[in-house]
Amino acid sequence: MKTFAKLDENNVLLTIVVVDDDACSVDMAPEGETYCQNLFNGGTWKQTSPEGSFRKRRASKGGTYDPVNNVFINIKPFDSWTLDNEFEWQAPVTYPSNQDWSHNNDSGLPDVYPISWDEENQRWLGTARISQTNLVWNSTSWEAL
Secondary structure (H helix, E strand, O other), rough: EEEEEEEOOEEEEEEEEEEEOOOOOOOOHHHHHHHHHOOOOOOOOEEEEEEOOOOOOOOOOEEEEEEOOOOEEEEOOOOEEEEEEOOOOOOOOOOOOOOOOOOOOOOOOOOOOOOOEEEOOOOEEOOOOOOOEEEEEEOOOOOEO
């Protein structure tokens, strides 16, 4: 089975389909794109790999295709993020290197937590799971809010 992505006129991914190997037996062969165009009444089609073994990653609905670099790009998560030279979205503040908050809690264990991006304030936030303390990353460590 081979997987193909249909693109709009701006190279935004609209849908993904799977076709039988009889239609396209070799990865990234033009015959597969032509087969999809004929089967689905036109459109621009690009093969994608469910494992991301070519075109950088697997295509995702709403993401884009970069024809110059022959890669699929994920949806931009936030307006402030920029695309790096590896086609990965990067926040304006580096992701926290430490994912536990050292403080005294009744369990004696490090308090680990989910981390999320705060677009409005351009910072990383966390909530300690044990203490339920709201945290902000200051580029070297976590601080309670």
